[in-house]
Amino acid sequence: MIAIGGAIGVGLFLGSAKAIQQAGPSLLVSYVVAGVAIFLIMRALGELLLYRPVAGSFATYADEFVGPWAGFATAWTYWLMWVVIAMAEITAAGIYVQYWVPDMPQWIPALIALVVLLGVNLTAVGLFGEFEFWFAIIKVVTIIGMILLGLAIIVFGISALGDSAGFSNLWSSDGFFPKGFKGPFLALQIVMFAFLGVELIGVTAGEAENPEKTIPSAINKVIWRILIFYVGALLVIMSLVAWNQLNPDDSPFVVVFSQVGIPAAAGIVNFVVLTAALSSCNSxxxxxxxxxxxxxxxxxxxxxxxxxxxxxxxxxxxxxxxxAMLAGVLLNYFIPARAFAYITSIATVCGLFVWGMVMISHLNYRRTVNAGRLPEGAFKMPLTPAGNWFVLAFLALVLVLMAFNSDTRIALYVTPVWVLALLIGYFASRANHARLTPGASDTSPRKPKPPAASGPTVGPTASPA
Incomplete structure (x- = not known):
């Protein structure tokens, strides 16, 4: 439940509003195509997990099948991704609070949320799993309820929307591709941001009981359920209210419920999406x-x-x-209108790198298996190696498309700075390892010291996207 609820968050509840304006109803095509790529990524990760189910799997597999530098870069980029995702969540929290207090500056709720959640994590760590489990249920139940209610309104017309609600809204307002065929492409950045977090199964795989059974089942179920929730929810939303009547700055879930004629429904949904944002920031x-x-x-x-x-x-x-997350508060102070777009684009680039490294690691793993140096597993990714190259090309396409939007282009300016920081950090860590290890050189293979068994383990258990 936490894995499913964790992959449903601000990317759907808020980010989809802007994506709808970029692509219209054809946004559904973006989600389906991106979903195919995500499915292959998860199947590749699943095959690696069954080869060796370990915690922090992305960096481990990158280290083994690509090189020590890849493991270092993957681990730190995954950390940065989560820092930036938390920035996106507090930005969303600031926007959601303005539903009740329109004149409140966006940065104030963002700062309050960050400070309070830090305090919670420092003092009440034992409640984290229980907290996230129940908020995952709230998110999932909210989406299921919205889909069922929306279908009832469309079929029976039982709301203030009347005859204006219907599947015809998907094509009656300038067609299914109102922004042309470029629309679904330009929306891919926020679509991929929405999928960030599906890889979390790999982070906690080392703790799974009977991994040969639980990992394949979990991967297949999470992928299909998330696709149904995302595509199903957006299909209903754009059927209830024409895409060009949705405000790109507001959650489409709140907008739709504010128009269905149910008292307090919009306020309740706004509270739910606010708690979802706080939950993900907490994670x-x-x-x-x-x-x-x-x-x-x-x-x-x-x-x-x-x-x-x-x-x-x-x-x-x-x-x-x-x-590091306080940078998100500063962005909400200086550029509140663009903060969400800037932050989500940086998180997306981080995710693209991590997913790409999963595919490259899997490609090299399969080459090792085909050479007879490792045994072949039962849970194999389909379409290897063509599927690997398709996903890598798709991820590269998303990266290139980000250059055509001024709001997402900022991530491409930040990327070289992060790469430079990784290079400096990597060679500094190698030099420090050589200094502390007698007889080691800067280029000697890294022999990591595993964490103490009594300490906290790495890895998130829920995600925002």
């Missing part, structure tokens, strides 16, 4: 602190991040991640 703080803790254990981050508090939580890592 970001929880997980990034543990990521830094584990990176420090492997000598890939400063040793100070290995320290835990009296509550046995990686407080140092959480505080560092919190400070």
């Amino acid at each position: 970001g703080i929880f997980s990034t602190g543990r990521m830094l803790y584990t990176l420090a254990g492997f000598g890939q981050a400063p040793a100070a991040l290995r320290k835990v508090s009296r509550q046995k939580v990686p407080a140092a890592g959480m505080v560092v991640s919190f400070v």
